[in-house]
């Protein structure tokens with residue numbers, strides 16, 4: 001069980017799932033999570049079956065945000081790169097300067113991801129539209145993102161400016177959600193805390 005970062009817009013089920021499946025829980029190296037986990041650093045391999053996921057540290061949305069690569073054929077990008085947007089850099093708080101430096105890191109991370117082969121699949125942590133549950137995976141390709149995401153074509157300074165200008169309203173309850181995720185707690189009925197649209201993406 002591997003998670004990409006400390007989430008701010010929904011309660012992570014990763015600790016619970018790892019427990020139910022008696023599986024190890026891998027989280028990016030950081031000092032926020034207050035429960036046991038196997039730390040994952042840039043370049044670490046998580047072997048499973050006949051293959052492995054390789055961790056690529058992709059900071060920006062959060063400092064610890066990590067993408068998991070399956071060879072160069074697929075990237076599990078968490079909230080760093082969405083189907084039609086990038087992650088917002090502000091939910092961990094901070095001054096305007098700190099947000100700008102996180103946005104710069106995000107630009108570098110997104111640029112690295114978009115250097116993968118154009119056929120490589122991108123599977124983000126979630127999407128902003130309601131999901132159709134039609135049996136199709138929610139993914140796209142690096143080539144499609146390169147062609148359709150205008151933000152991806154900006155240089156670092158223009159990207160930072162655009163991202164900071166387009167930050168959406170905070171997700172409801174995000175401070176409480178982060179606190180629960182940092183402590184690995186999961187209340188019986190999370191529906192009220194998690195209500196509302198996904199506001200993690202900037203397009």
Ligand SMILES: [Fe+2]
Nearest residue numbers: 007008079200
């Ligand atoms: Fe997130």
